[in-house]
Amino acid sequence: MGRRCHFALITSMFHRYQGLVSHRDGTMYWWIEIPGDGGQLRFKSNTSPQSILLAATPHLVKDEWVHMAFSHDAAAKHGVACLNGQEKIAGSWSLPTGNFATYRTGIGVVNCADGLGTFNGALDEVMIFQSPLTAAEVQDAMDGFDEPVATQPNPADGKTYVPADVTLGWTSNGVSPMHNVYLGTSFDGLARVAQGLTETTFQPAEPLEYGTTHFWRIDEVNGAPDNTVFAGDVWIFTTEPFSYPIAGVTATASSYAAGMGPEKAVDGSGLTGDLHSNDNTHMCLTSPSGSQPAWIQFQFDKVYKLDQMWVWNSNQGVEPFVGFGVKDVAIEYSPDGETWRALAGVPEFTQAAGTNNYAHSTAVDFGGVEAKYVKLTVNSNWGMLKQYGLSEVRFLYVPVQARLPQPAVAATGVSLSDLDRRHDDSGDRLDCRVHERPVRRADHPARGRPVDALGVQQRQDAPLLPGRTVLGHAPELDGQRS
Numbered sequence: 001m002g003r004r005c006h007f008a009l010i011t012s013m014f015h016r017y018q019g020l021v022s023h024r025d026g027t028m029y030w031w032i033e034i035p036g037d038g039g040q041l042r043f044k045s046n047t048s049p050q051s052i053l054l055a056a057t058p059h060l061v062k063d064e065w066v067h068m069a070f071s072h073d074a075a076a077k078h079g080v081a082c083l084n085g086q087e088k089i090a091g092s093w094s095l096p097t098g099n100f101a102t103y104r105t106g107i108g109v110v111n112c113a114d115g116l117g118t119f120n121g122a123l124d125e126v127m128i129f130q131s132p133l134t135a136a137e138v139q140d141a142m143d144g145f146d147e148p149v150a151t152q153p154n155p156a157d158g159k160t161y162v163p164a165d166v167t168l169g170w171t172s173n174g175v176s177p178m179h180n181v182y183l184g185t186s187f188d189g190l191a192r193v194a195q196g197l198t199e200t201t202f203q204p205a206e207p208l209e210y211g212t213t214h215f216w217r218i219d220e221v222n223g224a225p226d227n228t229v230f231a232g233d234v235w236i237f238t239t240e241p242f243s244y245p246i247a248g249v250t251a252t253a254s255s256y257a258a259g260m261g262p263e264k265a266v267d268g269s270g271l272t273g274d275l276h277s278n279d280n281t282h283m284c285l286t287s288p289s290g291s292q293p294a295w296i297q298f299q300f301d302k303v304y305k306l307d308q309m310w311v312w313n314s315n316q317g318v319e320p321f322v323g324f325g326v327k328d329v330a331i332e333y334s335p336d337g338e339t340w341r342a343l344a345g346v347p348e349f350t351q352a353a354g355t356n357n358y359a360h361s362t363a364v365d366f367g368g369v370e371a372k373y374v375k376l377t378v379n380s381n382w383g384m385l386k387q388y389g390l391s392e393v394r395f396l397y398v399p400v401q402a403r404l405p406q407p408a409v410a411a412t413g414v415s416l417s418d419l420d421r422r423h424d425d426s427g428d429r430l431d432c433r434v435h436e437r438p439v440r441r442a443d444h445p446a447r448g449r450p451v452d453a454l455g456v457q458q459r460q461d462a463p464l465l466p467g468r469t470v471l472g473h474a475p476e477l478d479g480q481r482s
């Protein structure tokens with residue numbers, strides 16, 4: 001069902017009267033109808049003073065959707081009838097005098113008391129506003145109508161590097177007293193994680209998964225009697241990664257072949273979107289005449305709490321035949337270059353295929369040890385020659401101090417802009433967010449929001465003036481009598 005209102009599809013013109021909306025229980029108060037000869041619009045009251053606003057020229061076509069609006073200014077005793085947003089007739093029109101507050105409002109009928117004047121066709125949506133609309137407001141209503149949903153998500157929609165222990169926040173629609181929270185890791189995988197909240201914040205019981213895009217939604221919930229739920233937009237944010245790459249790593253080696261120094265393993269050479277080339281000049285390789293065992297040592301600008309080391313092994317085109325790639329290696333680490341400890345559980349380094357666009361094929365887990373220096377001593381490679389190569393290594397560290405201050409301050413040494421740039425450069429999965437999201441208009445005036453939902457056809461309601469705002473929808477109604 002669309003968000004447009006007042007749309008009607010008339011499937012038959014052969015009935016004497018067809019009611020669109022009425023406030024009449026036997027005694028006539030006011031109603032909107034299509035009179036007997038069809039194609040006309042009529043806004044009418046029959047109790048003194050009788051008032052009829054009739055667009056006499058046939059305007060309606062069978063089986064064609066139209067938008068109809070009737071507006072009444074009680075103070076000016078003036079009525080306007082619009083068809084598809086265009087004024088068709090305007091003139092004097094008054095509500096009858098008396099008390100009609102107990103009368104029911106009907107949709108798709110002229111008389112709620114006996115069902116007289118059933119509408120033959122379909123009504124997409126019916127709205128009654130509490131004040132007379134201008135022509136511009138009628139056209140605005142035709143274009144669509146905002147539901148009173150939650151807004152201003154925090155974290156902002158699309159935000160990245162959100163702390164895993166985030167507290168979600170939003171702005172209520174100003175009407176609904178309760179809020180339900182839905183959260184998940186896919187657009188279609190939302191699960192309700194909180195219900196009936198009266199506050200506009202929520203912190204998940206457990207920290208969220210690191211480096212993951214999360215989807216969430218707030219439903220605004222009315223209390224009794226209508227208990228209407230206004231399902232909100234789906235928003236997204238991405239949590240910070242568990243660990244971050246260390247920048248500015250320097251390297252030294254036991255030896256190196258010409259043009260293939262150890263710096264080639266830490267300078268990003270040959271990497272495009274985390275995929276390495278098979279160009280020799282983008283890799284390091286020890287000299288055939290160098291001392292043995294071969295080693296390569298890495299140094300950081302300070303001590304880090306190490307999470308992982310990613311390895312792009314030697315990846316020359318001849319690798320499958322020559323096997324320069326490191327295979328068995330011992331790793332030691334040190335916080336000061338003097339006290340060294342051996343890293344346990346070092347895996348065998350996987351051999352590369354020697355082809356372009358090579359993703360790192362080995363990850364060494366450091367388990368959070370603190371180090372400023374890491375040394376690899378090579379025990380064997382994937383071939384027979386005493387030369388050992390690497391394409392690239394990347395060290396990932398776990399932040400141990402506040403790193404996402406709000407507002408950001410330079411003193412932390414980690415700027416958001418740096419993080420964002422690195423994030424973009426890596427082209428990793430966090431930027432791959434493609435999904436459909438409902439689009440809402442945010443500029444619609446708050447006036448005339450529907451706060452009360454009708455059922456299908458008839459219910460008791462307050463009179464139009466001083467009116468309440470009601471929103472209703474009638475499915476196709478079969479004409480059973482004329």
Ligand SMILES: [Ca+2]
Pocket residue numbers: 264265266267268269270271282283391392
């Ligand atoms: Ca490289």
